[in-house]
Amino acid sequence: MPTKFAIVLGAFALLSGAGAASANEGGHAGWQRPADNEISNLPSLQRGARNFMSYCSGCHSLKYVRYSRVAEDLKISDSLRDTYLVKPGDKFSDYIKASMPANDATEWFGKPPPDLSLVARSRGSDWVFNFLTTFYADPNSRQTGVNNLQLPGTAMPHVLASVQGVKNAVWKAEEHKGEDGKATVVPAFEKFEPGVVGSLTDEQYDEFARDIVNFLQYASDPTQVERQGMGIWVVLFLLMFTGIAYMLKKEYWKDVR
Amino acid sequence: MSATMDKSAGGFRAWLNKRLPVDQFMADQLTGYYAPKNFNVWYFFGSLALLVFVMQIVTGIFITMHFKPGEATAFNSVEYLRREVPYGWLLQYMHAVGASFFFIVVYLHMARAFLYGSYKGPRELLWVFGMLIYLALMAEAFMGYVLPYGNMSYWGAQVIINLFGTIPGIGPDLVEWIRGDYGIGDATLTRFFSLHVIALPFILALLILLHLVALRQVGSNNPDGIEIKENPGADGHPKDGIPFHPYYTLKDIVGVGLFLTFFAIVVFFIPTFGGLFMEAPNFEPANPSSTPEHIAPVWYFTPYYAILRAVPDQKLGALLMALSVAVFLFMPWIDRAKNKSVRYRGITSKILLGVFFVTFLMLMWLGLKPADGIYVLLARIFTVLYFGFFIALFFVSKWDGNGPVPDRVTYNAH
Numbered sequence: 198m199p200t201k202f203a204i205v206l207g208a209f210a211l212l213s214g215a216g217a218a219s220a221n222e223g224g225h226a227g228w229q230r231p232a233d234n235e236i237s238n239l240p241s242l243q244r245g246a247r248n249f250m251s252y253c254s255g256c257h258s259l260k261y262v263r264y265s266r267v268a269e270d271l272k273i274s275d276s277l278r279d280t281y282l283v284k285p286g287d288k289f290s291d292y293i294k295a296s297m298p299a300n301d302a303t304e305w306f307g308k309p310p311p312d313l314s315l316v317a318r319s320r321g322s323d324w325v326f327n328f329l330t331t332f333y334a335d336p337n338s339r340q341t342g343v344n345n346l347q348l349p350g351t352a353m354p355h356v357l358a359s360v361q362g363v364k365n366a367v368w369k370a371e372e373h374k375g376e377d378g379k380a381t382v383v384p385a386f387e388k389f390e391p392g393v394v395g396s397l398t399d400e401q402y403d404e405f406a407r408d409i410v411n412f413l414q415y416a417s418d419p420t421q422v423e424r425q426g427m428g429i430w431v432v433l434f435l436l437m438f439t440g441i442a443y444m445l446k447k448e449y450w451k452d453v454r
Numbered sequence: 455m456s457a458t459m460d461k462s463a464g465g466f467r468a469w470l471n472k473r474l475p476v477d478q479f480m481a482d483q484l485t486g487y488y489a490p491k492n493f494n495v496w497y498f499f500g501s502l503a504l505l506v507f508v509m510q511i512v513t514g515i516f517i518t519m520h521f522k523p524g525e526a527t528a529f530n531s532v533e534y535l536r537r538e539v540p541y542g543w544l545l546q547y548m549h550a551v552g553a554s555f556f557f558i559v560v561y562l563h564m565a566r567a568f569l570y571g572s573y574k575g576p577r578e579l580l581w582v583f584g585m586l587i588y589l590a591l592m593a594e595a596f597m598g599y600v601l602p603y604g605n606m607s608y609w610g611a612q613v614i615i616n617l618f619g620t621i622p623g624i625g626p627d628l629v630e631w632i633r634g635d636y637g638i639g640d641a642t643l644t645r646f647f648s649l650h651v652i653a654l655p656f657i658l659a660l661l662i663l664l665h666l667v668a669l670r671q672v673g674s675n676n677p678d679g680i681e682i683k684e685n686p687g688a689d690g691h692p693k694d695g696i697p698f699h700p701y702y703t704l705k706d707i708v709g710v711g712l713f714l715t716f717f718a719i720v721v722f723f724i725p726t727f728g729g730l731f732m733e734a735p736n737f738e739p740a741n742p743s744s745t746p747e748h749i750a751p752v753w754y755f756t757p758y759y760a761i762l763r764a765v766p767d768q769k770l771g772a773l774l775m776a777l778s779v780a781v782f783l784f785m786p787w788i789d790r791a792k793n794k795s796v797r798y799r800g801i802t803s804k805i806l807l808g809v810f811f812v813t814f815l816m817l818m819w820l821g822l823k824p825a826d827g828i829y830v831l832l833a834r835i836f837t838v839l840y841f842g843f844f845i846a847l848f849f850v851s852k853w854d855g856n857g858p859v860p861d862r863v864t865y866n867a868h
Contacts, residue, residue: 261533314533318726319737417737420536420543428722435718439711446704453491453696454867 228346228386232326234411237422242271245412248405250282252356256302256310259293262416267293270419306340306352317417322410329357329406333366334392346386361402362395480699483670488695489702490676492863496566497674498709499559505710506556507662511655513549521601523647525640528603529739547725553595554731555717557754560588564782568807571794572675578786580672583665585783590661592755592779594654597646599752604736609749611638617762620772637742678863679794685861694863730822748824756821757814761840763825764833774837781844788848791855799855806850810843 235241246267249259264287268278275289283289284296295302295310302309317325328347332355335344341354343363355363371385397405415421471477520539522531535542564584567573573581600611615632619625634641673683682692696702726732730753735746751759758775765771781788796804816836823829 261530261537266537315737319734321734418536424543424722428718431718431722432715435711435715439708439715442704442707442711446708449700449704453701453865 226346226386228331229323229327230330232322232407232410234322234326234407234414236411236414238411239272241408241411242415243273244405245408245410245415246271246273247281248409249412250284252360253313253409254284254293255296256356257313258295259314259416260312261314262293262419264289264291264293266419267416270415270422308352310353313413313416315417317410317414322414325413326406326410329409330361330403331389332357332361333364333389335366357402357406358393358395360395360397360405362391363393364389365392366390484699484703485697487670487698488682488691489674489698490678490682490692490694490863491696491701492676492678492694492865493674493702493705494677496562496569496677498706498713499563499566501706502559502709502713503556503563504662505713506552506559507658510549510552510556513545513552514651514655516545517549518651521647523601523643525603525643525740528601528643532602544721547721549598551717551721551725551727551731553598554727554752554754555713555720556591557595559713560591561754564588565811567675567785568810569796570675570677571679571789571791571796573785574679574789574791574794575786576672577668577675580665580668581786582783583661583668587658587661587665588782589779590654590658594650594658595752595754597650597654600646601643601650602736603643603740604733605738605741605744605746606733606736606749608638608740608742609735609746610751611642613749614751615642617772617775620769622769675794676863677795678797678860680859680861680863682863694865750822753818753822756819757817757840758821760817760821760833761837763821764830764837774841778840781841788844789851790848791851793855793857793859798857798859799851800857802850802854803847806843806846809839813839813843 264278264283267273268275268282268289273282278289283291284293287294297310299309324347328345328351331346332343333346334342336342338344338350340352343355343358344366345351345353346366355361367387367390368384369387370382372380373383374380395402467477517535520531520535520542522528532546536546537543539545567581567584596611596614600607615629615638618632619629621628630636632642633639634645673681676682676694680694682694685693687693720727720731726734733750733752738744750756758778761778762771762775765774791799791803793799796807813836817833817840820829820833820836825833
């Protein structure tokens with residue numbers, strides 16, 4: 198019995214590994230970094246909410262998230278909530294809408310900025326972090342003057358330029374063998390160089406972006422911290438239950454010869 | 455005082471049994487039903503499948519109170535359930551993770567039948583009912599996956615429904631009839647909802663009942679594949695049998711505890727299971743103008759999906775895919791060995807079965823991969839091995855599985 202149990206456990210572990218591996222797929226480019234945000238870090242979440250409201254919510258909505266829920270989950274007091282979180286004209290029980298009318302947005306950017314309630318789930322936290330940290334000056338981009346490594350050709354201007362500054366990208370020539378065997382030279386990203394300087398250092402900006410990512414991960418699944426806290430007790434109870442059930446079974450099965 | 459109470463309790467029981475055969479039913483089904491004493495870990499999965507079925511029904515009832523089928527409402531109502539309904543997240547995750555666990559236990563339950571020849575006579579009909587449950591479950595799971603109307607719901611439905619279009623003659627009309635419209639939309643969602651919450655659960659419950667009634671009629675097989683009924687003791691009960699209750703009820707509860715522990719770990723800590731149980735594109739609303747990078751069904755359909763994609767011709771691919779599921783129905787007649795259990799078959803049969811298990815898992819993995827390069831080649835090789843297994847078994851089982859078997863089951867008392 199113990200060996201078979203070990204096999205079952207092993208198979209489960211293997212499957213979990215497969216699940217995690219398939220989640221991490223999609224070829225990591227060298228410049229991509231993990232977000233390394235901590236969902237249980239309350240101050241980070243609070244800063245993230247502040248940053249989001251200051252820099253993102255003008256254009257992006259969180260249409261499934263209410264101000265009141267954010268305040269409650271992030272332990273923001275009612276007075277701070279009403280002063281800093283809730284937009285003028287909104288009630289604290291409202292969903293977080295973008296300030297900019299969608300029609301104007303479509304006219305200005307070609308498409309309305311997406312709702313970000315679920316972006317950390319559909320794209321992943323690392324994706325959002327790399328999107329926020331890889332804007333660079335690109336003279337070929339006529340609308341915004343910038344481009345992005347994570348989402349090339351993005352319609353979004355570098356909203357955080359005042360904070361991060363604007364980087365210049367350095368490219369190197371890289372040979373790629375095509376399917377016909379012919380080598381073609383394509384530009385490959387090498388590194389960023391400081392361009393226009395922003396108000397934060399690189400390390401400070403990473404923290405700034407990480408807080409936003411953390412907040413968006415919270416917003417994509419607001420119950421996750423509560424869920425994991427509860428899960429520990431549920432699993433402990435079930436282990437105890439299984440132990441007692443096993444002893445009872447053993448006692449009865451003594452008679453079976 | 456106490457005497458009168460005892461009397462009234464006994465009186466009620468007698469009164470009830472006169473009108474409803476409660477005691478008789480319990481005796482027939484539990485205390486008087488003798489099961490082989492040598493069940494191993496593989497024998498947990500039948501009762502666990504029943505447990506998941508009940509769990510899906512119960513969580514489903516509560517989810518139905520909040521879910522709003524429809525193009526404009528489905529996705530939002532699921533998010534509302536997850537975020538704003540108290541414990542709505544628990545219901546939704548239990549139901550979504552439950553679907554995957556349902557298939558895990560059903561696949562293990564089926565693997566058990568392959569190992570010990572449980573589909574062979576006299577259990578052919580038991581097996582056929584089981585396979586019909588599996589088919590109904592696939593339909594149920596597919597429709598359930600479409601309902602939240604995420605982007606993978608939409609594109610997955612697009613691929614699967616279009617498969618019916620490959621049926622000669624009626625195909626295109628059939629596809630339109632299934633969708634209820636020229637494209638997937640409101641009409642598709644409302645009919646899938648109806649089928650998912652009423653028709654298919656009803657059919658499943660009926661088939662499960664038939665599966666259990668047939669099981670009680672022929673009795674359980676066991677890891678040795680020996681008919682314990684052929685060796686009765688002085689009391690008329692099989693020498694190698696023990697009453698289902700209390701022995702297997704208690705043993706199954708241990709299985710339930712272990713199962714729920716695994717289940718809770720996934721529900722509470724990794725509900726999306728790295729995108730295997732809930733795929734990332736499904737956290738975006740359905741969008742007919744934006745195709746996800748790879749369209750892959752959920753893992754439990756991927757062995758068949760890999761077979762579909764392995765064939766260059768779409769019509770032939772769809773046919774082989776249908777065949778790859780349907781072939782299971784004929785297992786009792788494909789396997790011609792005298793002995794049921796793989797324990798009393800030759801090395802050829804053992805290797806054959808091992809290769810088949812590996813093939814099934816490989817196809818499952820390949821179905822999750824993009825269909826290009828080496829993956830296509832591998833999918834073709836394993837598709838050939840998949841069908842090769844059934845053909846080989848038909849011939850190998852004729853000679854490799856007729857050796858002597860013991861009279862009594864193998865059992866080491868603990």
